Amino acid sequence: MVLLYTAKVILLTGLRFIQNMENFTRFTGDKAAQYQHVLAQATQICAHENNLIAVMANLTAVLNQQFGWLWTGFYLVDQAANSLVLGPFQGPLACTRIPFGKGVCGTAWAEARSIVVPDVHAFPGHIACSALSNSEVVVPCLDTAGQVKAVLDIDSDELNGFTDEDAAYLEQLCALLQDKF
Numbered sequence: 487m488v489l490l491y492t493a494k495v496i497l498l499t500g501l502r503f504i505q506n507m508e509n510f511t512r513f514t515g516d517k518a519a520q521y522q523h524v525l526a527q528a529t530q531i532c533a534h535e536n537n538l539i540a541v542m543a544n545l546t547a548v549l550n551q552q553f554g555w556l557w558t559g560f561y562l563v564d565q566a567a568n569s570l571v572l573g574p575f576q577g578p579l580a581c582t583r584i585p586f587g588k589g590v591c592g593t594a595w596a597e598a599r600s601i602v603v604p605d606v607h608a609f610p611g612h613i614a615c616s617a618l619s620n621s622e623v624v625v626p627c628l629d630t631a632g633q634v635k636a637v638l639d640i641d642s643d644e645l646n647g648f649t650d651e652d653a654a655y656l657e658q659l660c661a662l663l664q665d666k667f
């Protein structure tokens with residue numbers, strides 16, 4: 487009886503481990519279908535892990551694998567320093583800190599709203615971490631109390647790389663993090 491129970495525990499633990507190791511396959515389809523695919527995977531990632539950094543790291547990996555943008559990453563709110571500090575990301579070297587209210591990220595934090603920037607060169611105070619960036623979207627990540635705890639920042643090397651539709655899907659993705667702060 488004990489042996490059977492032990493075997494069952496080992497089997498279930500193994501299955502859970504395999505589930506966590508599931509590969510992400512890039513999905514071909516329209517933008518809505520691609521985001522649904524990403525959101526389904528993101529939901530699985532968030533269901534199996536509560537460590538914020540680990541989850542954020544895999545969310546940037548999934549977004550990067552699906553969409554291949556120039557830069558995809560999180561900045562975390564550092565309340566004591568009144569700045570954002572770089573979190574998990576995929577892409578080239580990036581700015582380590584962004585002060586409250588500065589740049590697109592600091593503005594999204596200060597105003598607690600998503601910002602779509604069709605042309606970064608036309609955004610007053612834009613912080614250029616990469617000369618290759620031409621458009622950007624920044625989405626705040628709120629905790630369960632509605633406080634901004636991080637922002638998701640995505641850069642494209644194309645102009646007009648993002649629309650309000652992207653922001654809306656990315657808000658759904660960030661909402662998956664709200665109980666992990």
Ligand code: SME
Binds near residue numbers: 557580
């Ligand atoms: N462009 C951002 C800075 C972060 S990097 O793009 C990764 C901004 O203006 O806040």
